[in-house]
Amino acid sequence: MRAFLAEGGFETHCDAWLSGHDPEFSRRLAERGWVGMTWPKRYGGQERSQLERYAVLEELLAAGAPVAAHWIADRQTGPLLLHYGTEAQRQEFLPAMARGECFFGIGMSEPDAGSDLASVRTTARRVEGGWLLNGTKVWTSHAHRSHFMITLVRTSALGEDRHQGLSQLVVDLRGPGVSVRPIELLTGEPHFNEVVFQDALVPEERLVGAEGDGWRQVTSELAYERSGPERFLSTFPLLVETVRELGPDPGEAGARALGALYGRLSALRGLSMDVARRLEAGEAPNLEAALVKDLGTRFEREVVETARLLVPPDSAGEAFQRLYRQAVAHAPGFTLRGGTNEILRGIVARGLGR
Amino acid sequence: MSEERRLLVETAHQVFGRPGVDAWREVDKAGLADLGTDADLADVAAVIRVSAYEGTDIDFAERVMPELGDPQRRGALMRAIQIVGALERVRDLTVAYAAERRQFGQPLNRFQAVQQMLAELAGEVALAATAVETAVADPLSAKLVASAKVAAGGAAGRGATIAHQVHGAIGFTHEHQLHRWTTKLWAWRDEFGTESAWAEALGDLVARAGADRLWEVVTGE
């Protein structure tokens, strides 16, 4: 893995797992068996353990490699289909994902359903031959350059319990009635999208899992989404440059600050790996996953603050300045995407009382 | 605030509020031209603060603050003043958004976690504004200018973080206006010395004065 990364062919970025979209790089990784590596061989996987996969992810993130194109499929849509998908769905999507040729987006959020995800309004009505979708998804990362989107929709009218009547569908982003409008990040980079459905017909067999079971499925997906090493390594490339700038003799204040970050990072790795183990054992460590994301995203910010206070940004080397600017401009997203830290803390606090 | 300054501030809001105009010429035209070298620094500061509030990036420092000598210190004061103006805008946008946006059937400002963030933001802005006003009143004091940049620099980072957190994904887009102020806050807090550079200078000063004179240093005797 390290030899492969040393060959290079990419520029190191902060937050590359979300914004470093490079299909060619994803295909090269897939060729070496590093996409979908825990999945069964009959679906194009390698049958490796979660911890082996974890090691691969960490190497990629530490190097700031452009893994965004396949990240969602590898992290959560693949496991979701393995769990809840039909045999035909697995056959259709998993091998293509594992070849790095089939990219997925996450269609959960809507203009009025952010933190309050259960209030999604996009509807899917059963019609001859499938589902007819109407509504709007928003903030869908990379929808403009992905093939499919796993989409949370309402398949029966909003009733007393808002968590009822939701389902997940695989939607072809180039299908009829689907329009995708890119939305730029504050940096001007294209990143997320608004995806509008106007009588979009989705074939019957694209329903994932049971009709009406969407909320439970989404919740299980979120444990994968929230607990991985990408939740604390987004700014690691900046930490590398900070250490380089400070050199072997960083002074007392420098040593203390670097040591504090190092200590925290080691502990975070332990916590996150523990969630990976529990996911592998078939548990649903939702509270622990929320904890990892809350702690990890705050650590990512701490790296940025420590870096700028130790190394005057305006007189630092070129690499530091580039990574520092990326880290600062991307940092607002860390504590929003995948559930805001306020919402995560609510999950943790409620879980602790049990 | 004197009646004259209130008028000045009002006019400044109008001229800087207009996009695509040469700020200095507008200031001239509006009769704010006597903000030249012998103007009251507090007046100059008030105008700079408004320019930042309105999202206009101008560099008055060379023209209006030459008597402040040391360019690093002058630049730091200039940036601290701008940070306060930008932070006031960021606070106003955030308070308004939290009242308007609803989730779970309520406006965001009904959630205690959001209230905590809003209060923290308001506190940061108030603290930075006071530190800057104090420095403007005695701009040759190295200690006060250093304190102003430390307070403003810290508030810039923490304030921008809170503003983005409360705005959610929409504030993270280019379409939304928030970034016009937050990206400047991120740049200005690093220019002419970060908080740690100025804090070091302040810390040296405190240490040299010694334990028994600390309170005198605090009270400015």
Ligand SMILES: Cc1cc2nc3c(=O)[nH]c(=O)nc-3n(C[C@H](O)[C@H](O)[C@H](O)COP(=O)(O)OP(=O)(O)OC[C@H]3O[C@@H](n4cnc5c(N)ncnc54)[C@H](O)[C@@H]3O)c2cc1C
């Ligand atoms: C970079 C990025 C990528 C994203 N990618 C995707 C994607 O691919 N697919 C997708 O579906 N979504 C995506 N999202 C959307 C993300 O999931 C939402 O931003 C998030 O759920 C918050 O929703 P919101 O932005 O509407 O903020 P809001 O829900 O409006 O929240 C605004 C503020 O209010 C607080 N708040 C809200 N409710 C409460 C409460 N009950 N108690 C306390 N505080 C509260 C929040 O914590 C936040 O600080 C992405 C977001 C970002 C920033």
